[in-house]
Amino acid sequence: MSTESIDRVVDDRLRRRLLAAAILASFVSFLDGSITNIALPAIERDLGGGVSTQQWVVDGYLLTLSALILLAGAVSDAAGRLRVLRIAIVAFVVTSALCALAPTAGVLIGARVLQGVAGAFLVPGSLSLIIAVFEGPAQSKAIGTWTGWTTVSGLLGPVVGGGLVDGVGWRSVFLIGLLPAAAAMLLLGRTSDGARPADRQRIDVASAALAALGLAGVTVGLIELGAGAGAALPPAVAGVLLAAGGVALGGFLLRNARTRRPLVPPSLFAARNFAWGNLSTFFVYGALGLVMLVPTLFLQRVVGLPATGAALVSLPSTLLLILLSGRFGALAGRLGARRFMTAGPIVAAGGALTASFVRDPATALWFVIPSTVLIGLGLSMTVAPLTAAVLGAVPPESSGIGSAVNNAVARVAGLITVATAGWILGGVVTLEGYVRSSIVTAVLLAVGGLVALAGIRGRASDGA
Incomplete structure (x- = not known):
């Protein structure tokens, strides 16, 4: 493969190759965030540790992933997209192998914490790579393809994980991502980074520390407060961590607004589509957090389906996202993101309301x-135009931090709704709790659509 800078990509075949690399790099991060859940009982049987171990096998990854994603976006812009992406892929492979080989629960949790660090750098780097090599409607379509496949990775996780755990063992769950990671490295080839803007070469360390500590405190606090009786920390400690995280984030916002080299340039939020798009993201991805958690629990614990059977119910959504996300992204590039960001959540809200009419587990x-x-169709209409609208409003030299902000908003929204799921469900999964959760999901989706209707302007690629 010849060496070529991403600033001078003119070959469509190279663009497609880099798009595939970006998808695969992100795919492993999203897949690992969902596939591990299905392996938790087997991990506990093998390594022991009880409920606390199971929680932190999941939460250790989410903690560093959420805490470092803003820093990762800034580093990607400052140090070079491809350089950071390659390092992150290698780090993810190494930490995945550590997870698979872990002899004790403590080693596994430590490896998961390190794996989250690598995962935090994968998503901003891959999205900023797409922004660098695609423009206009082609960029919207590429983002649509990326969002479709990365969303699919989260939905496929339980299905793939169930088969691996039953057929091979829980350690294979951490090895399955090595194949797409290796393929991503091959596809990146010898392509080089473009020139770095001089004013983005340095990162404000204090801002980065405040952001990381703030997101970490909020993440741990929300996780532990939502864990109920299975929490590893007392509620008072979790509350203190949540409050301290909020204070740190407040300090980050103050410093970020005053420093000469802000971690998140305030000018990003001056772009209407970036500000309103992130607000819509908060509601839509908050709903998605419930969609990915509650129905699977309801189908297993109330309806009585096995884990794999419950996961297969999500297959229609997965197929729709694979088939339609790229097409809706392309349409948004030509017709504007606003109509899709409005209609998509409303369609998905209709799907959530449909589930609220369940009255008997037998039917x-x-x-x-x-x-x-319906939820799958609505999300297919939404996720690609939403991402394209947000990132289309970001200057190319800030695409890493722009994508990191959007991903941080999405992950915090999901954490909040998952943390409050116990209250929504009433402490235990029942038919009545499932109905309540469906109504809450529908409201969140509808609000996300109305926010887009009120705030999004122009085409996805206009940066309005």
């Missing part, structure tokens, strides 16, 4: 499956 699938189809 639940007659409502849950149509609900899944």
